[in-house]
Amino acid sequence: MQIMAEPIYTVASDSETTGEDRTTSTFPEIAVGIDIGTSQCSIAVWNGSLVELLKNTRDQKIMRSYVTFKDDTPSGGVSNELSHEYDMLSGAAIFNMKRLIGRVDTDPVVHACKSLPFLVQTLDIGVRPFVAALVNNVWRSTTPEEVLAIFMVELKMMAEYQLKRPIRNVVLTIPVSFSRFQLTRVERACAMAGFQVRLMPEPTAVALLYAQQQQQAAHDSMGSGSEKIALIFNMGAGYCDAAVSAIGGGVSQIRALAGSPIGGEDLLQNTMKYLLPNSESIFSHRGIDEIRRMGLLRVATQDAIHKLSFQSSVEINVSLGNGSKLCKVLSREEFEMVNSKVFEKCENLVKQCLHDARVGIEDLSDVVVVGGCSYIPKIRKLLMEISKKKALYEGIDPLEAAVSGAALEGAIASGIGDPFGSLDLLSIQATPLAIGIRADGNSFIPIIPKNTTMPARKELVFTTVQDNQSEALIVVYEGEETRAEENHLLGYFKIIGIPPAPKGVPEITICMDIDSSNMLRVLAGAALPGAQHPATPYMEVKMPTVDDGHGWCAEALHGKYGATMELVTLRKKS
Amino acid sequence: MAISIVPCVHNSMPPIASSPSLPHPKGHSKHILRRQRWTAIRCSTSERANEMNYYAMPLMTSTPSLAHHNDHNKYISRILVGRKQTAIRCSAGERANEMNYYELLGVSADSNAQEIKAAYRMLQKKFHPDIAGQEGHEYTLRLNEAYRVLMREDRRKQYDTYSGGMRVRFGNFGTGLGYSSWNGPLRPQALFVDGNACIGCRECVHNASNTFTMDDTLGRARVKVQYGDNDQKIQVSVESCPVNCIYWVEKEELEVLEYLMQPLPKKGYGVFGGGWEIPANVFMAAKAFTKQLKRQEQDKKYGAETVEETPAQAEARANATMKIQREKFYGVWNWVKQVFSDRLGIPTTSFS
Numbered sequence: 021m022q023i024m025a026e027p028i029y030t031v032a033s034d035s036e037t038t039g040e041d042r043t044t045s046t047f048p049e050i051a052v053g054i055d056i057g058t059s060q061c062s063i064a065v066w067n068g069s070l071v072e073l074l075k076n077t078r079d080q081k082i083m084r085s086y087v088t089f090k091d092d093t094p095s096g097g098v099s100n101e102l103s104h105e106y107d108m109l110s111g112a113a114i115f116n117m118k119r120l121i122g123r124v125d126t127d128p129v130v131h132a133c134k135s136l137p138f139l140v141q142t143l144d145i146g147v148r149p150f151v152a153a154l155v156n157n158v159w160r161s162t163t164p165e166e167v168l169a170i171f172m173v174e175l176k177m178m179a180e181y182q183l184k185r186p187i188r189n190v191v192l193t194i195p196v197s198f199s200r201f202q203l204t205r206v207e208r209a210c211a212m213a214g215f216q217v218r219l220m221p222e223p224t225a226v227a228l229l230y231a232q233q234q235q236q237a238a239h240d241s242m243g244s245g246s247e248k249i250a251l252i253f254n255m256g257a258g259y260c261d262a263a264v265s266a267i268g269g270g271v272s273q274i275r276a277l278a279g280s281p282i283g284g285e286d287l288l289q290n291t292m293k294y295l296l297p298n299s300e301s302i303f304s305h306r307g308i309d310e311i312r313r314m315g316l317l318r319v320a321t322q323d324a325i326h327k328l329s330f331q332s333s334v335e336i337n338v339s340l341g342n343g344s345k346l347c348k349v350l351s352r353e354e355f356e357m358v359n360s361k362v363f364e365k366c367e368n369l370v371k372q373c374l375h376d377a378r379v380g381i382e383d384l385s386d387v388v389v390v391g392g393c394s395y396i397p398k399i400r401k402l403l404m405e406i407s408k409k410k411a412l413y414e415g416i417d418p419l420e421a422a423v424s425g426a427a428l429e430g431a432i433a434s435g436i437g438d439p440f441g442s443l444d445l446l447s448i449q450a451t452p453l454a455i456g457i458r459a460d461g462n463s464f465i466p467i468i469p470k471n472t473t474m475p476a477r478k479e480l481v482f483t484t485v486q487d488n489q490s491e492a493l494i495v496v497y498e499g500e501e502t503r504a505e506e507n508h509l510l511g512y513f514k515i516i517g518i519p520p521a522p523k524g525v526p527e528i529t530i531c532m533d534i535d536s537s538n539m540l541r542v543l544a545g546a547a548l549p550g551a552q553h554p555a556t557p558y559m560e561v562k563m564p565t566v567d568d569g570h571g572w573c574a575e576a577l578h579g580k581y582g583a584t585m586e587l588v589t590l591r592k593k594s
Numbered sequence: 595m596a597i598s599i600v601p602c603v604h605n606s607m608p609p610i611a612s613s614p615s616l617p618h619p620k621g622h623s624k625h626i627l628r629r630q631r632w633t634a635i636r637c638s639t640s641e642r643a644n645e646m647n648y649y650a651m652p653l654m655t656s657t658p659s660l661a662h663h664n665d666h667n668k669y670i671s672r673i674l675v676g677r678k679q680t681a682i683r684c685s686a687g688e689r690a691n692e693m694n695y696y697e698l699l700g701v702s703a704d705s706n707a708q709e710i711k712a713a714y715r716m717l718q719k720k721f722h723p724d725i726a727g728q729e730g731h732e733y734t735l736r737l738n739e740a741y742r743v744l745m746r747e748d749r750r751k752q753y754d755t756y757s758g759g760m761r762v763r764f765g766n767f768g769t770g771l772g773y774s775s776w777n778g779p780l781r782p783q784a785l786f787v788d789g790n791a792c793i794g795c796r797e798c799v800h801n802a803s804n805t806f807t808m809d810d811t812l813g814r815a816r817v818k819v820q821y822g823d824n825d826q827k828i829q830v831s832v833e834s835c836p837v838n839c840i841y842w843v844e845k846e847e848l849e850v851l852e853y854l855m856q857p858l859p860k861k862g863y864g865v866f867g868g869g870w871e872i873p874a875n876v877f878m879a880a881k882a883f884t885k886q887l888k889r890q891e892q893d894k895k896y897g898a899e900t901v902e903e904t905p906a907q908a909e910a911r912a913n914a915t916m917k918i919q920r921e922k923f924y925g926v927w928n929w930v931k932q933v934f935s936d937r938l939g940i941p942t943t944s945f946s
Contacts, residue, residue, distance in 0.1 A: 247711065271715040433724055446719050473738045475723060475731050535731055536723035 050434045051189035051218070052179055053225070053426025056171065058118040058258025058285060059392065061085045061097070062423040063175050065183065066431035069442070071229075071424045074179055082419055084108070086115035087167045089153040089160060098174035109137045109315025111154030111308070114167045116285065118195075119258045121164040121209070122202030125149040129281045135289060135300065137311045137318075146572055157308070165205055169212035176213060190215045191426040191433070193222045195259035196279025196452045199508035200498055200540065200564045218433060218537065221452060223252040223263035224274055225425025226390055226416065228447045230265070231272040232428060233415055239441065248385035249275075250413070253370060253403055254422065255393035257284040262370050264377035270441075274450040276377035276471045278369050284325075284393050287359050292321050294358045295336065295348060313340045320346070328352050329395040356398050363398055370406050376471055381406070386413040390421040449474045455532055455540065457482075458495040458504035458574075459587040467532045470500060474538070479531035482587040488520040492528055493585040494544055495574060496563055509574050510540070511565030514585070517556035518546040525549065528587060540564075695740035695753065703754075704781070707745060714741045774817040774852065777804075781821065784848040785828070788876055789814040789855050791839035798840060801831035816855070850880045 052065045060082050064073045073081040076098050084097035089112055108115065116133055123130050125142035130149050133140045139159050141150040151167075152159035180187050192215075194206060203219055210217040230250050247268035254261045261279040265272045292299055296317060320338040327334040333351040340346055356363065374381065387407045393399055400412060417424075431443055438444070450473050454466035459482055468478045484492065492515045499507025518526050531543040545558040566573060696703045699713045717737055721730040743749045755775040774784070785805065787798070792814040798806040799815060804822030806815050821828070832840045843851060854876050873879030 247708075266711075268711065269715050269719075271718060273715075435725075444719070446715075446722055446724065448718060448722065473742070475734050476738065477735050535728070536734070 049185070049187075049189060050436060051191050051430030052183075052187055053191045053193070053423050053428070053430050054172070054175060055193045055222070055225075055423035055426060056085055056118060056168065057256045057392070058116050058283060059085055059256070060419070061171070061175070062420065063179055064420070064423045064427035065179070066427050066436075066443070069438070069440075071427045073420060073423065074182055076178055084115070085117070085171060086113045087117075087170050088113045089155045089162070091155070094170050096171045096174040098171070098178055109311070109318055111137045111139070111311045114138050114151065114153050114162060116258065117164040117167045117171075119281065119285065120149065120151060121168060122199070122205035123149070132286070132289060135292075135314070137315055139306070154308075154311070165209040165212065168206070168209035172210065172213035172215060176215070188214065188216050189218075189430065189434070191218045191220050191225075191430040193225050193422045193426050194219045195281070196221045196223065196261040196263070196277045197259060197281055198279075199453070200510055201508055201566060203538075204564055218429070220426055220429055220447075221261065221263070221277060221279075221449070222256075222259075222391075222422045223254045223261045223277065224265070224272070224447055224449055225423075225429060226252045226254060226388060226421045227263060227265035227267065227272040227274065227425070228428050228445060229416060229421055229425040230386070230388055230413070231267045231270055231447075232442065232445055234267055235270040235445070236442065249379055249383050251370070251374065251379075251384050251387045251403075251407060253366075253387070253389045253394075253399075254391045255283055255366065255389075255399060256391040257393075259283050260366055260369060260391075260393075262373040264373055264379050270445040271448060272446070273448040273473070274471075275379065276373050277450055277452040278373040278376065279452060280365060280369055282362055282365050286362050287325060287355075287393070287396075288318070288321055290359050290362065291325060291350075291355060292317055294354070295321060295346060295350070296340075309341065313342075316340055317346070324350055325355065325396075328355050329397060352397070359398075363402060366399065367402055367406065370403065374406075381408050384409070388413045388416055388421075390416060390418040392419065394418040449536070449538075451476060451534065453498045453508075454500055455496065455498050455510070455534075457530060457587070458497060460589055461586075462504050464497050464499065464502060464504040464507050465589055467530060468534065474534055475536045477531065477533040479529055481590040482528045482530060483524050483590040484518060484521075484526050484528070485523055485583065485586045485588055487523050489523065489526075489585070490518050490520065491516050491585050492518060492546070492587050493577065493581060494530065494542070494587075495577065496542055505574050509566055510563045511542075511561065512573065512577060513542075513544075513559060513561050513565075515544045515546055515556075515559060519548050519555045521548060524588075524590075527590060695744055698736055698740045699744070710741070710744050774820050774848070776820045777822050782845055783842045784820050784845045785817045785832075786841045786843045786848060786851050787815050787817055787855075788839045788841060789816065790872065790874060790876060791837050793837055793839075795836055797834045797836065798831040801834055802827040806831065812857075816852075847880060850883055851876055854879050854883060 050066055052063055053071075054063050055061060061084075062073055062082050064071050066072075075081050076083055086108055087094050087096045088107070107113070115138075116136060119129055119133055120140070124146045125148065126144055126146050130140065130142060133149075134142070138154065139150070139152040141152075143150075148163070150161060151163060152161045154160075176187055190210070192206065192210065194203065198206070206219065207217060227250060230252070234248055247266060250265050250267055252261075252263040252265065254263075258281065259279060260282045261277070263277050264275045266275055267273070299314070299317065316338055317340060320336055324334045324336050328350070331352075333349055336346060336348045336350055338346050384407050387403050387409055389400060389403050389412050395418070403412060404410065428443070428445065429447060432445055432447075436443065450471045451468055452470070454464075454470040455468045456464055456466035459465045465480065467480050468476050472478070482492075493512060494515060495504065495512040496510045497504055497507035498510050501507050515528060518528065525548065526546055527549055528544065528546045533541045533543070540563045542561045542563055543558055544561075545554040546556065547554045696705075699710060699717065701709050701713045705713075714737065718734065720726065721733045721737065723730040723734060743753050787806070789809075789812060794808070794813040794815065796808060796815070799808050802823040805817060805819055805828055807818040808814075809816050823831075832842075854873055857872050
């Protein structure tokens with residue numbers, strides 16, 4: 021194993037993930053924290069006494085997340101300097117990769133990306149979309165994983181140069197709503213970049229940072245520090261997450277998580293559509309000229325939205341080429357009206373999270389709002405209204421929160437201590453989505469419910485639907501929908517050799533185990549009631565097992581086997 | 595008994611051993627420190643467990659890598675079949691599983707939410723896999739389950755009822771021998787009716803109907819719910835008993851007393867004897883019974899070391915003993931259940 025742990029990934033390996041390596045929870049070196057956002061990214065490390073964000077050669081702590089393809093050498097936003105913002109919108113740069121990674125071409129989020137300057141092509145059959153950058157007037161294909169990997173290699177080189185040591189271990193923040201399949205894609209990108217990675221949902225990283233600050237405050241005032249319940253709301257360009265965490269004694273215990281792929285990008289696109297209602301038809305056939313005009317509109321709108329955070333109205337004056345010009349005064353009310361659906365979703369997300377955490381608003385000690393969208397007055401107002409608070413928590417930099425939390429987690433997981441107790445912390449995670457199997461017809465039966473504290477292990481007993489049924493299909497899903505196929509498919513396997521018996525008699529036990537590094541194992545065994553030993557060996561399957569085109573698998577399975585290998589719930593065991 | 599679900603062979607040494615060229619001597623020594631602290635904790639926990647006659651917690655064992663492959667199947671079957679076989683497969687992990695949630699968290703049975711939270715956090719900080727490595731996995735699972743149950747008032751109440759308030763552990767009978775359930779927090783003293791003295795006057799049932807109930811089969815009163823009524827009502831009913839057969843006993847004694855108050859099968863010799871009996875002096879009988887159990891426990895502990903036998907033989911013997919005891923117990927249990935369950939609402943604990 022020690023030898024196994026050593027290989028350095030330099031190129032894309034097509035084997036699935038870095039599986040085995042992932043379980044090594046104690047890093048031999050201090051792991052760095054990386055936050056790659058839909059639009060911006062940063063890298064931070066514990067320097068022995070506090071968390072420090074690393075700066076690039078242009079003295080930036082927060083860098084743009086994009087990769088430009090020019091000739092043969094792609095270069096990312098870490099090292100590369102754009103001569104102008106428009107360069108990013110020429111079609112040569114790929115960004116928003118966080119919204120594309122691990123999604124299939126039937127996903128509405130992918131469809132929303134089609135209005136971006138680079139090429140996102142969909143066939144709407146449930147396979148990965150075709151993504152391409154414009155290089156010398158040629159659409160050159162790439163993948164979100166590749167783009168993410170190129171980007172991480174740049175971050176890695178930058179950090180290695182500054183820290184003067186090789187970096188292999190990272191804690192990477194991810195949105196709450198990512199499915200396990202998406203996580204495997206992120207892991208693959210990390211493997212391509214030569215990283216051994218631990219993934220951490222963004223709001224839990226923020227909660228850890230908050231826990232450290234609270235513990236520090238308790239130390240300074242010589243008090244023991246009572247328990248605090250914090251609501252964390254994190255909204256960036258691509259994703260919106262909420263978490264409720266109970267914090268005490270340096271331990272952040274996640275009570276509930278909720279996430280959705282809505283963010284600043286949606287605000288931007290809605291506003292663009294509002295400013296230029298026929299924009300989609302204008303840009304539909306993607307000539308070089310159209311891409312340029314779309315870029316101009318995008319930059320102008322983005323700029324206007326930023327300004328609206330500090331002023332009540334903004335004047336947009338942009339020339340879109342061909343002699344056409346857009347002149348408009350956009351007020352804050354208009355902006356909020358245009359995006360009312362997005363804000364409504366945010367509100368529901370927060371309410372859902374509070375409900376799941378079984379926390380009343382009177383129990384909330386602090387409301388922490390972070391991410392790029394935290395500057396939007398409407399978002400701040402919304403959170404204050406829901407929590408009935410007059411002020412939001414001030415002690416955390418909204419743009420540096422997630423990466424700082426990740427760096428703390430990196431230091432803790434590396435097993436280092438701190439003489440002042442600044443690292444006497446622990447983040448106890450919870451599952452963001454329920455995991456279960458398809459049973460009782462087409463229902464999704466959760467085995468590990470949402471918001472279960474990790475590590476977790478649960479089991480349920482199922483039984484057969486046919487007399488003398490000898491085989492059963494275990495189809496594992498992740499999600500919250502009641503109908504199985506509306507959830508994310510993680511994998512499937514067949515359990516064979518069920519002892520012959522009338523339907524409803526055999527006991528098929530399905531056990532799911534998630535360890536603290538978020539590895540999911542599904543175990544299954546069949547036996548007759550009262551038997552001391554199972555009829556056949558148990559099956560143990562690491563999930564997810566599905567690969568690209570997984571949208572098809574469930575349908576194909578159902579079409580081929582129908583109800584012959586189905587299961588129904590027998591009873592709850594623990 | 596290695597309790598780790600991860601099939602890959604784990605590095606049982608501290609991680610620093612795998613990279614001697616680590617450029618951080620500070621982190622290095624700190625790490626060892628952390629490990630040592632952890633070892634110290636292990637010792638103290640094991641002492642505590644010792645007192646309770648439960649040595650084994652999954653963390654006490656230090657063979658995460660090699661034993662694993664041999665035990666893998668056994669382990670899987672254990673997690674799949676779960677409690678069903680606890681009585682038969684009494685491995686190290688099982689005994690930790692049998693530790694009740696209060697023991698696991700190291701809190702008293704009447705501790706409040708704040709104390710439980712504090713204990714949970716303290717233990718998590720030591721045993722969470724992020725800190726203790728993969729070995730902490732099993733323990734943390736148990737800890738999470740205990741916390742999940744004890745932090746919710748409804749679940750905790752159910753658990754307390756189910757496990758007979760506090761689980762006084764004797765012999766191989768895990769739970770359910772006590773009859774009465776508890777209302778509210780556990781208190782050091784409990785009510786007990788000496789059925790032999792009871793004349794069935796119903797005075798106590800009349801005064802505190804939520805606490806006492808009438809056992810119509812035996813014509814005696816018994817305690818249904820500890821502290822089911824307020825203190826005043828209970829006081830009145832205790833004083834109203836014409837034969838003074840309601841006693842305040844230590845909560846630790848309660849389960850044994852209540853167990854012995856139920857009719858138990860009498861040893862038969864050929865055609866003579868047999869049948870059912872209740873000890874005439876239940877308090878004396880309880881003392882003797884407890885003593886006997888202690889001796890059994892010790893026999894089991896030291897006896898196994900002196901007799902040389904193969905692990906297979908040992909297992910077979912253990913299985914046989916367990917089975918005999920189980921059957922004996924089932925006889926009593928089923929009878930008791932039959933007699934009382936429908937009328938008096940005994941929690942229908944299933945032991946299968």
